[in-house]
Amino acid sequence: MTALSGECSPDILSRLGIGPSYGEKLVTKLKDEGLLKTHYKDRLRGYRLACGGKKLLLAQNPERFSFYLSGNTETNHPRSGYPRRLRLQQASHIYAMLLNAGITFFRDEKPLIFREEPQAGESVRMPLPIFYHSREVKELGTEAVKIGNSRIMGILFAPGCIYALFHTGTAPIKWEYQTELRVKTFLSHHISRGILSRGSIEPCYHPDTPIRLLFIGSGMDTALKLMESTGGFQKSYFCLDSSFDYFHYVPDDAAGETTLRLLCSPALQKALRSLLLSDLEPPCPDYGLEHDAVSEGMPVLLAFDFDMLRLSRFRTALSFHGLAGNLVCFDFQKPVLQQYFGDAAAIETIDLYKFERRFLH
Missing domain, CATH: 1.10.10.10 (Winged helix-like DNA-binding domain superfamily/Winged helix DNA-binding domain)
Structure with missing residues (x-):
């Protein structure tokens, strides 16, 4: 590390x-x-x-x-400057999480797709999930200058989606909308016409592959700060915006490592969703809001992936329509969601230990 x-x-x-x-x-x-x-x-x-x-x-x-x-x-x-040192230490936290979550990141265990052109007729297989630090992305050369000022820590390639990974520490990160939007544009370009679209790289991502933002932060309390942030003075800090379509959050601890494994496994997510939805009614289009199911006449949102943008939309829609809702999340996520939703939503929890016993062992 x-x-x-x-x-x-x-x-x-x-x-x-x-x-x-x-x-x-x-x-x-x-x-x-x-x-x-x-x-x-x-x-x-x-x-x-x-x-x-x-x-x-x-x-x-x-x-x-x-x-x-x-x-x-x-x-x-x-260097000895505090901000740079803090970023280096945050990188060490990320590497520890990746290691414990079983995600490939060592350079001798992955193809160096941002540096090496595959030989003609050669197929390079990416052992998903796989992580590349922002410094590795810069091996592209002048093309990577477009995202040079981004706060991104690296790119996490998972089956079916790509995560732009950030570490926010204990408070909202410094944020410049246009700069971070270029990260999404950069990845979209390489999915459709760049290095990730080559037939010689397996698996290839199709042009409409979701590009998601993933925040890692110190504890779940930081998630509440992010969701309630308005950007601070001069709007120089993070607030939920439209730069990405998904804003996931995982804490920098053992629970976050389990959540990270879940986010990187479509099969695990599908199995968990199927289990949770098995006793619920299907969504009702008459509600006029985004939800996953209905329980006793109330809309239900599955929140175990902690997509902050989706949670924000759900809270806003409940308030607008004068409805009460239900949330389903992991037990360690509940206190923050209780503070964020107040009386607007009842919360049912998934026991993290039981989830790990059933799905990960």
């Missing part, structure tokens, strides 16, 4: 199943051997590779690490 991100958050140790006592001993040992060092500034502590650590990783697996540990890259020579 330290090599890939440039500076690793100390919190990552627990995310990787390393206990506090053993983690402290492990870090001390790596420091004593000249492989790791601590960087502390502006009350932000992080771990960086020492020269010995870089040499060791480059010697053991150059295909995996040379991109990150060679030249004047930000991961090889991290």
Whole structure:
């Protein structure tokens, strides 16, 4: 994680199943051997590779690490400014989530589609789901300049859809509508006419493949801040807009890792939806609002994927039509949705532990 991100958050140790006592001993040992060092500034502590650590990783697996540990890259020579360091540490959190969710991201385990042209007649298979950091996307060269100012952390390719992945931390992220809209335009271009439309890459995405935004943030309380944000002074921070058609949110914790696995698996989503809808009535077009089912005369919205834009539309429609609704979500999502909907919707929950036992084990 330290090599890939440039500076690793100390919190990552627990995310990787390393206990506090053993983690402290492990870090001390790596420091004593000249492989790791601590960087502390502006009350932000992080771990960086020492020269010995870089040499060791480059010697053991150059295909995996040379991109990150060679030249004047930000991961090889991290800067000391707080915003840049925070972004590097957020990247380490993302990599930990991807690892625990079983998503491919190491460079020696995936095709480098943004750098290498497939040979004539050669077929390159993408082991979906698969993640490319924004720095890897920039290997396209001048074409990637179009999204150079975006806050995007990377692109997550999943079966049937593509996620533009952002880390928002504990508060709404800085946001410029036109800049982030270019990310969607950039991906749409490559789906229809660019690298993702080539017959030599499998699977190819069709032109109408959904491009979704996926926020990762610190806890579910951050989701409420995002949904209620108006953009702040001068509209320089995130608020729900039309730059993307979907705005999903997952917390930066174990529950978020499970949700991430679900979002990357159409088969899992279909199975869960079928189970939840089995005891409900079909949607009623007379309600004049978006919903998935009807229960005791009230519209029901399945909210386990936590699409903030869809949730916002549902709340607005309930208020406009003077209706009460039902939400179905995971248990860890309920407190935030209770605050957001108030008395406008009753909430039924899916036990996350039981879901994992039934669908993931």
